[in-house]
Amino acid sequence: MAGLPDKARAVIIGGGISGCSVAYHLAKAGWTDIVLLERKRLTSGTTWHAAGLIGQLRGSANMTRLARYSAGLYVGLEAETGIATGMRQVGSISVALTADRMEELRRQATLARIFDVEVGEVSPAEIKAMYPHLNVGDVLGGVHLPLDGQCDPANIAMALAKGARMRGAVIAEGVAVTRVITAAGRVTGVEYDSAEGPGHIAADVVINCGGMWGRDLAAQNGVTVPLHACEHFYLVTEAIAGLGHLPVLRVPDECAYYKSDAGKMMLGAFEPKAKPWGMGGIRADFEFDTLPEDWDHFQPILEAAMERMPLFQTAGIHTFFNGPESFTPDDRYYLGEAPELGGYWVAAGYNSIGIASSGGAGMALAHWIAHGEPPFDLWEVDIRRAQPFQKNRAYLKERVSETLGLLYADHYPYRQMATSRGVRRSPLHDALAARGAVFGEVAGWERANWFAHAGQEPAYRYGWGRANWFDNQRAEHMAVRTGVGLFDMTSFGKIRVEGPGACAFLNRVCAAQVDVAVGRVVYAQMLNARGGIESDLTVTRLSETAFLLVVPGATLQRDLAWLRRHLGTDFAVITDVTAGEAVLCLMGPGSRDVLGRVSPQDFSNAAHPFGTAREIEIGMGLARAHRVSYVGELGWELYVPTDQACHVFEALVEAAPELTLCGLHALDSCRIEKAYRHFGHDITDEDHVLEAGLGFAVSRKKPAFIGRDAVLRKDDAGVSRRMMQFLVRDPEAMIFHNEAIVRDGKIVGPVTSGNYGHALGGAVGLGYVPCAGQSAAEVLGSRYEIEIAGRRYAAEVSLVPMYDPKSERMRL
Incomplete structure (x- = not known):
């Protein structure tokens, strides 16, 4: 195609808001030889029909950081590019119709305070004052985020594209990538078709921003991108006199959201059982297309809306819209370099929050590509969490019928997926089921979470207080503490590393000394250059030349990718032996x-x-x-x-x-009493190994390992925060994750993980406390509380495990 180069540093596939954001941020990072290829026209897949809701609060600090970045970026884009983005910070209100939902909203408000997002709890009367059209007769309350907003998604994408062009990027429409070319385990470029014929662009990196086309495009190169399109519905009324600019309104108990725009009202839905779409592929000429109306499917949402907001009883309907959006098995998008193929990057699968997420996601991915590491921990959305089996289309079709609706479902702790279950099972699965096992699922593995007693319903009943399995967990927990318990942990990831160079290789990637006698088991971390924790594992020396690495089942693909990336010239073979x-x-x-x-x-x-x-x-x-x-x-x-x-x-x-069968809930409550860290919550690639309290597992005597310099620098400078253990004895307190740590009356951070300590007699949490320039005694000398849903509970604290602090019981 005329005007397209035959070589580029980066080729971006897909011209929705995700691809435009990646192009913009790579160009902003100084990359000028960037090419974005869009098969039809920019925004013609999903972006053009997105609702454009900009919420700043997410379920973790870093996801909130990305969402807030997006909002700030969109506010400034119009001045930078001259393209109106429609960005208005009208605020948002989420309302609760049930006590459980109110508890969840109050927990979200605590989360907002941790992350310094402006938030207020609002009464029904205050909600009515802000939203006069709303029926609040059965509303218990809500939360208001005044800096949330709404925007014009297509124009934001266009503004990002213009900003990228202004910095030298080439953006071409009507160019369909037909193949990603590879050699020696890396991408080397792309082949494409256009109106002027086929062509080829050599490239250092290729970024798949293909949205609902992304899965099948990735599959051509053996790359796993598990996503599937669903039908997504909303309607827009005729103009309503005097409507004005109202806050975005969410009524999750009715699966609905509302947005006023140009004098009209939009009603959108995240219904409990969605309609997957495109199972057989998406036709080649799909462009700005809509899907058939389905009034029967939408009717329950509309009927509730007519009661909630009576103006829908009289306003005419201007548009009833149905368009496809891509969803993933866990409702989180994909970001990062594919573990299967070097230089193949992904930013796709946004689960209907692509507009709010793409600004920050593009920034983070561009940083990751340009600097070789993410700007902060992104494990929640890391492509390496995807399991190869999850690209199975039958699995995806069933699972995404559930995940769309879960966006507005109650986000209860320990909530389990109901669809696409039973894919990966231990050999003991049936035997455990016959003995009352109630299973949860992680990375496709069915794992016994707790065991029901005879005559007890073997099922979850969700809530925010003590669960229906609380007493079962206590019995299993105390059996481990006082007698003997048996856990099935077949889901552990197991990696065999062997060969004459295996020991040298593992000593380079592990912070602990692994050149030990045959038969020794070593607890270790793999670190990055910043001293952050990339993996938490045990290494067992099986022979002079063979080692077994045991990792969490959820991180297996990540850990395999890290090992393969760093193998270099060491003569060693890395094999996944999990199923063996x-x-x-x-x-x-x-x-x-x-x-x-x-x-x-x-x-x-x-x-x-x-x-x-x-x-x-x-x-x-x-x-x-x-x-x-x-x-x-x-x-x-x-x-x-x-x-x-x-x-x-x-x-x-x-x-x-006398043996007691035990589940993963008891395992977790036992480990948190011992203050053992959990990867992905307590320790991540952003957390320095010394600040995580794991310096005992680092061998400073080794001459070279990844992260050694960062460890020595921290040894000299001292830690700026410490991992601490918290115990709340108030019987009402239940700690799960992301409650607020309060030190001397001031919120200092989130609880990273929590459970109930049955031997300690209260809820237990872990979390980091800032302590630059302070001694351990000074940190311990403060007054601590844990804030849960706006209520504060006194907490005991410790820098060593409160249960068996000298770890004598393991050595009995």
Whole structure:
């Protein structure tokens, strides 16, 4: 095509707001040889029909940071480019019709205060004053965010495109990328078709911003981008006299949102069961297209709206709109470099918050591409969380029928997906189900979260107080503390690294010393150059040249990608062996006695010390027993060949009638009593290993490992924040995540993870407290509270685990 270069530093595929934002921010970063290719016209896929709601509060600090960046960017774009963006900070109101929803909104208000987002709790009368058209007779209250707003999505995309062009980027419409070209595991360019014929552009990086086309485009190169389009409905009334600029209104209990625009009122829906679309692919000529009306599907939303806002009973309907948007299995978008292919980047799958998210996402991705690392922790949206099986279209079609509606569902703690279940199962799944297991799902794995008693309903009943399984968790928890419990942890990711260079390679990527005797188990982190934690794992030396790395099931793809990226010239082979072994964790002071009944081996401290692994006979099979613990008690992780797992399980339960089957909820409550960190919540690539309190796992004696210089600098400078443990004894307090840490009356940060400490007798949380220039005694000397949904509870604090602070019980 005339005017297109044959080489570029970056080729961006897709001209919606996401692609335009990436182009704008790469150009702003100084990259001038950028080409954006749009198959039809800019915004013609999803952006043009988006509602344009700009909310600044998200579920975490960094997602809020991105949303706030988007809002600020859009406010300034018009002056920069001369294109009107329609950005108006009219504010937003979310209202509650139930006590549970009010609790959630109050928790969100606390979250806003943590992140310094202006927020106010508003009464029904105050809501009515701001929104005179609203029926507030059954409204319990709400929250008001005055700096939220709305915009013209298509014009914002155009403004971003113009801003990119002003800095030298080439943006071409009517150019369809047909193939991403690769060599030696990296992208080398793209091939395209245009009205003037086919062409080729060589490129260093390719960014897939293809929206609902992104999955199939990625699949051509074996890249996993699990997303699927759904039909998304809204209607717009005729003009209503005197309507004015009202705040954006959300009534999540009725699955509805409202926006006034140009004197008309928009009603949109996130209905509980959505309609997936495009299962068989999207036709080639799709451009600014709408989908067929479905009044029957939308009718329940409209009927509720006519009661909630009576003006809908008399206003004429100008437009009933149905258009496709892409959704993902977990309602979070994808950002980052694909683990399968170097130089292949993704920004797609925005789950109907693409306008509010794309400004910040484009900034973050451009930084990541230009600097080789993200600007801050982005694990929530990292493409490496996607599991390869999730690109299965039958799986996606069923799952996204649920995820669209979950945007406005009650966001209860421990809420489990109902669709697309049972894909990945342990060999013990049926045996556990027969014994009352109630399963949750992580990375597709079905995992026993708790065990129902005989006669008890084996199902979740969601809420914000003590759960219907609270007493079950307590019984399992205390069995581990006082007797013996058995967990099925087959979902652990298992990576075998072997070869003559394996030891040198692992010592370079791990902060701990892994050149240890055969049979030793080492707790370690993989760090980045800033000292941030990229992975939290154990490394077991199986032989002189072979190691087993055990990681959380949810981070397996991330960890594999990190290892492969850093392998370099070391002669080692990295293999995912997760499916080859089941893992049974036998934990508690009675575990040694139980093992002695099913195995002839000696499990004494002398014969099998803490932190070692060896092969054992068990029942009539073989296993590898690792003496480690994530619950803080004497215990072993038993790695059993998958084909022998059922036999070993049966041998254990038959030999030990006192054994209690335990679920992941009890595992988590035990680990938080021990203040063990959880990757993705307590520790991330943004958290320095020393500030996370994990300096004991770092070997300063090693001459070279990734992150060593950052560790030594922090050793010299001192930490600026500390990970602390908090205990709230008030029986009403339930800590889950993102409650506020209050120090001497001032909010200083969020709780990173929480659960109930049954042995400690109260809710327990972890979180970071800023402490630059302060001693440990000064930090501990303050008065601490935890704010939960606007209420503050006194908290005890500690820098060491409150349960068994010297970790003596694991070494019994």
